[in-house]
Amino acid sequence: MENFSNRLISWQRHYGRHDLPWQQPDAYRVWLSEIMLQQTQVVTVIPYFQKFIACFPTVQDLAGAAEADVMALWAGLGYYARARHLLAAARQVVTIYAGVFPKDPDVLVQLPGIGRSTAGAIAALAYGVRAPILDGNVRRVLIRHQALRMSGRELAEQKQLWALADALTPSKDVAIYTQAMMDLGALVCQRKQPDCSICPIAGDCQSRQRGITDLLPLPANKPVVQRKNLWLVVLMAGDRVWLERRPSRGIWAGLWCFPVCDALPDATQITQLAGGVVVDISTGSAFRHALTHRDLHITPVMVKLSGVSVQTSGWIRLSAVIAQGVPVPVKRIVEEYLHVD
DNA sequence: AATGCGGGGGT
DNA sequence: ACCCCAGCATT
Numbered sequence: 001m002e003n004f005s006n007r008l009i010s011w012q013r014h015y016g017r018h019d020l021p022w023q024q025p026d027a028y029r030v031w032l033s034e035i036m037l038q039q040t041q042v043v044t045v046i047p048y049f050q051k052f053i054a055c056f057p058t059v060q061d062l063a064g065a066a067e068a069d070v071m072a073l074w075a076g077l078g079y080y081a082r083a084r085h086l087l088a089a090a091r092q093v094v095t096i097y098a099g100v101f102p103k104d105p106d107v108l109v110q111l112p113g114i115g116r117s118t119a120g121a122i123a124a125l126a127y128g129v130r131a132p133i134l135d136g137n138v139r140r141v142l143i144r145h146q147a148l149r150m151s152g153r154e155l156a157e158q159k160q161l162w163a164l165a166d167a168l169t170p171s172k173d174v175a176i177y178t179q180a181m182m183d184l185g186a187l188v189c190q191r192k193q194p195d196c197s198i199c200p201i202a203g204d205c206q207s208r209q210r211g212i213t214d215l216l217p218l219p220a221n222k223p224v225v226q227r228k229n230l231w232l233v234v235l236m237a238g239d240r241v242w243l244e245r246r247p248s249r250g251i252w253a254g255l256w257c258f259p260v261c262d263a264l265p266d267a268t269q270i271t272q273l274a275g276g277v278v279v280d281i282s283t284g285s286a287f288r289h290a291l292t293h294r295d296l297h298i299t300p301v302m303v304k305l306s307g308v309s310v311q312t313s314g315w316i317r318l319s320a321v322i323a324q325g326v327p328v329p330v331k332r333i334v335e336e337y338l339h340v341d
Numbered sequence: 342a343a344t345g346c347g348g349g350g351g352t
Numbered sequence: 353a354c355c356c357c358a359g360c361a362t363t
Contacts, residue, residue, distance in 0.1 A: 251345090
């Protein structure tokens with residue numbers, strides 16, 4: 001039997017993915033896609049990637065962009081610190097590295113938003129530099145292949161997996177190998193119902209030999225998620241609504257949002273928020289917005305106003321709200337209650 | 342070493 | 353309603 005990497009490389013040439021929009025020898029596209037793919041699946045990323053490439057074809061274009069435009073394009077993708085780091089990194093690549101992404105993963109990792117795995121992916125995929133990666137797919141493949149009884153989330157476990165990933169990474173054809181590990185995890189060694197019959201490394205897969213593939217990786221300790229009620233206050237004046245920028249830290253940082261209250265605001269509070277005359281208040285039906293660390297129950301509060309000076313900068317035309325860059329719950333309220341897309 | 346950060350899919 | 357997934361930065 002050929003060694004681990006050769007079987008994967010051969011498999012990748014025949015059965016791997018070759019038509020993903022970022023699969024060109026272009027470090028900018030590889031970098032952009034890898035940032036978007038952090039904690040995010042390929043199907044979700046593709047439309048965002050296409051939009052970004054259309055607006056910013058090169059790293060220079062991105063570096064010259066206004067942060068507000070980048071946030072607006074990123075809106076809906078989540079983990080918004082990624083977007084701010086993306087812009088900061090683009091600017092550093094242009095100013096420090098003359099617009100050329102470094103090849104050395106130890107240098108790449110110093111750029112904002114690039115950790116060890118992303119640095120390895122860029123170095124390997126864009127430049128063929130031998131560097132290991134350890135994303136969710138690779139973690140699952142390694143844990144199963146070696147029958148490691150672990151979740152892979154603990155620090156010591158990650159250390160062991162990194163060492164393993166490093167040891168298995170070949171020096172030849174490293175780009176194909178890296179794509180193979182990603183594709184195998186996505187297409188064959190899926191979390192549920194892996195298809196071992198078509199797996200190129202099933203022959204020496206330890207979990208398969210023991211019949212425990214479905215049990216690995218072990219479930220992680222799940223943190224308690226606290227439930228929180230929020231009220232999003234939709235202040236309406238004519239064809240405009242009031243949006244304010246979220247603080248630069250915390251949830252939805254830097255995005256435009258309806259005012260957030262932790263309790264149903266009474267008429268007095270609403271008047272303070274609004275600075276006009278309240279004509280009508282009604283509450284919509286609550287909906288759930290689940291995050292990893294919070295379980296938000298959100299109730300829209302619709303407030304019709306008169307006598308407000310709409311010239312102030314926070315009053316946004318209804319038709320322009322989505323393009324402004326808003327979190328998903330805001331988009332949802334706009335689409336559900338204000339009939340605009 | 343622990344915590345915070347979005348959104349989506351399946352059942 | 354519940355389950356699950358997926359990297360980096362900050363402190």
